[in-house]
Amino acid sequence: MATIAILHANHNHPAYTGASLRAGAVAGTESSAIYLAEALARRGHRVFALNRLKASSVENGVTWLPLESRTSLPPVDFAIALNSDRLYWGFKARHKLTWLHTPPTLGKFLKRRNALALLWHRPTAVLLGGYHASTLDPRVLYRRRVEIAHGVADMFFAPEPDAEPRAPKAVFCSRPSRGLDFVARLWPSVHATVPDAELHVFCPQSSLDEAAARIGGSAPGIRLRGGVARSELAAELRTARVMLVPGDPDETYCLAAAEATASGVPLVTLGIGALKERLRDGETGFLASGADDFARHAQNVLTDDALWLRLNRGCVAESALCRWDDRAAEWERLFVALDTRDAPALEPFLVAAR
Template sequence: MNLIDFLHPARIYTGETLRTGAMGGTESSVVHLAEALAQRGHDVRVFNRVAEPRHVFGVEYLPMDAAGAQTRGDIGISVAAPKAFSTASFRVPILWLHNPLKGFRQLRQGSVLSMLKSRPHIVLLGEYHARHVPRWLPSSGRSIIHHGIAGAFHREQSAAVAPQPRAIFTSQPYRGLDWLLGLWPEVRARVSDARFDVFAPKAHQANANAAKAAPDGVLFRGSIARDALVRELENARIQFIPGHRDETYCLAAAEAIASGVPVVTLGAGSLSERVRDGETGFVVKGRDEFVARSAALLSDDALWARMHRACLADSAIATWDARAIEWEALFERLSTRRS
């Protein structure tokens, strides 16, 4: 058993948040990994901005203000916050990054000094992510461990018939939503009964979406809990995700693929790593091809069925328990190295 402390100073959440409300990808990933490690016998605590200690689904959540006095000094995982190591010392410090990291910003914020002192091992989400984290940042090494996908998203049986022509968008609105709304009328001109449902990870994003003008066939559905999102994906035909330079993994795309929903994307950011072109979706080169491929998937049942089955068979989309095993191997390797 390992004593594992997560440090995530910028957010407030517990495992209950995951089950009762909408949640961002970083927060949900921390909860899923923490719970997966706890289920595998580790003693796991998460320090964030909760007001008081809570024990939820096998994980203890504690106020970040208490981290300096209450961390155990064994394995510490700082979530995208290098300076968190300034207040706590660990035998195995790990910096788990979720976004691109700009070196000049870390210098300005004083994070590099903390990294020089702690020399954390950096965990990244993929090759694209690795290329966008400066090599000169102080560390004891780097590893790539992909995100897991919650078991509820992993559809076990393929659909007997293709769903209605309904596209879905579940990513951050700033990652291409306005561009999609602009081309949607062209898609609908080719598939007249097509519908486009737009969701947002957070409530304020949903409110901003609702204030937009909705083209014909577009419904702004707000922000929903993850169990409701599972049901929405079960009945979706395709997922639209253009991609963005900040997209270092894209849980929205991986969740769709695990659910058997092909993705149409421009491949920006990490999307070309998530989607296998021509198999689990299409990685297109521009607006015209995006419209054409989307219309094809919305109207061609045989094409959709082939991609649907390929999505369900994609071995790169793993559960959080499988990812926890990879993290355990990292803990063992780093612990051996530092002993």
């Protein structure tokens, strides 16, 4: 089994461990790091996870450490750095993989300290999908570019399709800046057609004021819920009828949309950013062409029981979704291919091959 270090500078965000995921709301990047770390540990690997912690702990087989302690780590087999090539300084790793979650702008890599780290360490870039890969400028000199999608936690998977349609509850689960104002502007027309419908807005606790400002006034049927623990979010999604998620150019995967689909919740989206990759149009939700089309699809999913039951079946049967243990196995196959320099085994991961 391998020794693996997962490193995250998480600037402007709270420090976290696996306990953070179970105790309250955690952002998508942080939750992905936790899920992968714990899945790799369950599979027998020695896993260190480092971010801006003040103290160390061991949880579910993962050793959580302050980021500055990376210089005292033993040599590791694989270092996975989230969004930064500068985190490799000060310790030894046989293989370095930069797990990108944000759209990597060329300007970021042209900054002197970033360019120096990239050229010195020459890590492999790990991207989340086709849209995400398209945002990485070909002039950025990663050793190679590979693609591994996120997993979905077991708690979100519905065991079977619903036998009866759900109540007209819509959800928005993202940062307020990623389309909440668009959804809030359209909601009064949706609510006029479906007077008993509610829109539940889940967002980080730190963004509640921003969310309230983007919603504005006394919008009918909107409930601002803020951040909740993942287990509570999973329970909320099991009673939701539709997720309204326009998308955003900075959305490189949208784990919330994948979790909704696993829970049997159809999406209505404009397909901006990676959202067009999160659904099969007409089977697990609808790709709207504009504001009026978005509102029409939202109304239809909230009111047409036969349509909703069909979409719900499509969501529950969605084969593109994988559990985190399955994604960890995919990471393991990548590790083996890199370690053995097995070109045929590496080929399916390469962005150019997809």
